[in-house]
Amino acid sequence: MEDSINPSHPFIGMWVTADGYIRHELLPNGRYDEARGSRKSAYQGSYSITGDHIEYVDDTGFTADGDFRDSVLYHGGMVLYRE
Template sequence: MRVTADGHIRQELRADGRHDEARGNCRSACTGCCTVTGNHLDHVHDTGFTDTGDLRTSG
């Protein structure tokens, strides 16, 4: 589970290669497939939108 510092965006990265993102009070605002390679994430959302990023620790 990835959560923004303010808790507004919560993203569950599941073991089956799917992700489910909640925003504010909206559950499952964004769903799709995800691939995690080390600290790198690639997402393909069910709508066809793609994004990528790297996991970092806050501090």
């Protein structure tokens, strides 16, 4: 995983589901923080981005991935939009 991502990288920032229930923040330090409903920081971990693909490793060791297409993040069966 990368130690940091360029802070001006186009994918850095907050991504949310259409209903706002899941809020997924990609931080410039290569970490992410995911909130679910009223549960802040439900999941945290690190990520790396290669092209339009993102790989996640949460702090428990669980891995996941996703893809950015047309300004939308498709991750783990979820569709997240840039906030």
